[in-house]
Amino acid sequence: MPNIFISNHPLIQHKLSLLREKDTQPKEFRALVNELGTLLCYEATRDFPLVTKDIETPLMSMRTNKIRERIALVPILRAGLGMVDGVWNLIPTAVVLHIGLYRDEDTLKPVEYYNKLANYQTVDRCLILDPMLATGGSAIAVADILKEWGATNIKFVGLIGAPEGIQALHKAHPDIDIHLAAIDRQLNENGYILPGLGDAGDRQFGTVDLF
Ligand code: PRP
Ligand code: URA
Numbered sequence: 222m223p224n225i226f227i228s229n230h231p232l233i234q235h236k237l238s239l240l241r242e243k244d245t246q247p248k249e250f251r252a253l254v255n256e257l258g259t260l261l262c263y264e265a266t267r268d269f270p271l272v273t274k275d276i277e278t279p280l281m282s283m284r285t286n287k288i289r290e291r292i293a294l295v296p297i298l299r300a301g302l303g304m305v306d307g308v309w310n311l312i313p314t315a316v317v318l319h320i321g322l323y324r325d326e327d328t329l330k331p332v333e334y335y336n337k338l339a340n341y342q343t344v345d346r347c348l349i350l351d352p353m354l355a356t357g358g359s360a361i362a363v364a365d366i367l368k369e370w371g372a373t374n375i376k377f378v379g380l381i382g383a384p385e386g387i388q389a390l391h392k393a394h395p396d397i398d399i400h401l402a403a404i405d406r407q408l409n410e411n412g413y414i415l416p417g418l419g420d421a422g423d424r425q426f427g428t429v430d431l432f
Contacts, residue, residue: 222388294317348378379399
């Protein structure tokens with residue numbers, strides 16, 4: 222699949238290992254998700270178009286380059302929220318548009334519960350943020366929602382993907398570039414990624430064993 226990008230950068234691989242460890246507590250887990258968001262965003266924005274601008278340095282005028290497009294970050298609630306700050310720090314002019322989905326435990330199908338999309342005219346390019354691409358159902362649903370809204374230029378930025386989810390997202394939306402830190406082995410019978418990192422939302426928000 223030509224548009225699946227896995228980053229082998231040592232910092233990304235090191236931080237992902239820390240994230241996977243079962244004893245990593247929510248404070249460190251959130252920091253790692255944030256930092257991985259920054260590093261993956263750096264890779265995912267490599268082809269963003271620039272526009273030439275005239276600026277003044279303290280010494281003279283010069284012609285230089287700036288990001289041309291208006292960018293929207295679209296975190297999938299809850300777990301995608303943890304990636305927002307890390308990406309937003311790199312692209313402070315981006316807007317953040319929230320979409321809330323949870324996976325039904327029995328069917329593993331995504332259920333939409335929140336949608337705060339603005340007027341489509343306000344953005345040119347969307348980055349969907351979600352640490353986990355498991356069956357792919359959530360990412361496909363958000364891509365469907367964004368396209369229906371008018372978005373034409375979408376990338377998915379996540380941390381770990383299962384082969385099943387990567388294939389499903391690519392099949393449903395072949396135009397969407399998928400940026401990940403790792404492709405794991407498979408899904409288990411409950412739709413969890415193996416070896417994975419467990420439940421990304423629960424580990425960030427401290428709700429492991431509460432539901
Ligand atoms: C997780 C994860 C993705 C989804 C991936 O969210 O953050 O959104 O599962 O699974 P899929 O590829 O099979 O759709 P979850 O539904 O657990 O909600 P949460 O983020 O609120 O914990
Ligand atoms: N969602 C998660 O948070 N983890 C998984 O392994 C699969 C879906």
